[in-house]
Structures are given as structure tokens and as C-alpha cells.
Amino acid sequence: DQQVKQNSPSLSVQEGRISILNCDYTNSMFDYFLWYKKYPAEGPTFLISISSIKDKNEDGRFTVFLNKSAKHLSLHIVPSQPGDSAVYFCAARSSASGGSYIPTFGRGTSLIVHP
């Protein structure tokens, strides 16, 4: 049973527009969420994270929104650039006692930004 779900395997957007990547989770013990970006033949690289005590975190063109009641988070990229074309992984972990520090990853969403 997948605890972190990225239900859209792919997303295509036009350069300059907004990209919205979605992620849902089922484990209510998750309290820290991360987004990773992966280019072909490279390892994932950290992009942005958010703690469950917040509902928004922004870093340049990247913003992550967290809706705890819906167990949903999303990554917004504005404006999208062709260099953003990559696979994006959502990950979640729990720091609570009895929880695991190990992040659980979703299956990823492949983003293609067209010039």
C-alpha cells in the first residue's frame, strides 16, 4: 500500500506558465515533506521542504503548499522554464516517537516544459 501517492505520472506545460505537481499521503504520522528533482542518469536533488507546522514554504520560483486535513501537498513552479523538465518526487517522513525518520517516496511525476 503506497503511503505517498503521485497520481499524475506526467505533466506538460508551456514555458512561462505555472506547473502544479500534486502529492497525497495516507500516514497521519508524517510531519515533514520534501520535493526532489531528478534528471536522467543523475541522482535526485533536493528542491524544497515543508514542516507540518506550516502550510506554505517558498523558495524563488518554487512554492510548496500543505493541506494537512486533506493529506495533500502540491509544488508550484512559476514561471516554468525548459530546464525544469525532470521527474519530481514527493517524499514524506515522520519524526514522532515510534515513527520512522526514513523518507517514503512517491513514484514521481515527469514534468515537460515546452519552449
Place this chain on the structure above:
Amino acid sequence: EAGVVQSPRYKIIEKKQPVAFWCNPISGHNTLYWYLQNLGQGPELLIRYENEEAVDDSQLPKDRFSAERLKGVDSTLKIQPAELGDSAVYLCASSLGPTPTRGYTFGSGTRLTVV
């Protein structure tokens, strides 16, 4: 600063043969992870080390997989004997502690093909 270094980048072996992967984490990172990534999936944890101690290896198939992290720095992951289903990308990651706020740094991975 050098990133997480993995070798080899690619490996093709026949089934039932042994294979080993090597990882050199970022200097000073005491936490080291080995992940398995199948095609179209997110990374899945195999084992986590805190210094030289394996603290989470519940997902490691111990009948054929083994790992070590001598002196708490470099790590080696071994498969003996390899099976066709072991074909995947093996990722190593490191972090300063188990709950880094800026995520985990991944290496480029070793792509294993078992024929």
C-alpha cells in the same frame, strides 16, 4: 564540496554472479542510506547507517544482500548471487543526522542490469 560519489555508474552481470557497489558520502555526513529504485518507481530504502552502525535494515533482503560501512565513512553494498529481478538503480545518499531540514544528498547511482 564533492558530492556523494558512487561507483561503478553501470554494471552488467549474468545472473547468479556476485556484484558490489561502492559509495563515498559527503565528508562529515554521519548518516548514510542505500536505496533501490526500480523503473517508474520512487526510491525505496534498503539500509540506513548511523556512523558504522546499521540502524534500519528491515528492507534489506539478507539472504542475498549485504552491506558494510567500515570506519563510518565509505560503504559497500553487495549482492550474491544476483537475480534477474535485481536489475535496478542503486542509489546512495548521505545526510548530517537522520532528520536534515534540507533533505538528503544523493549520488548518481549505479544502474545494474542482470542478464
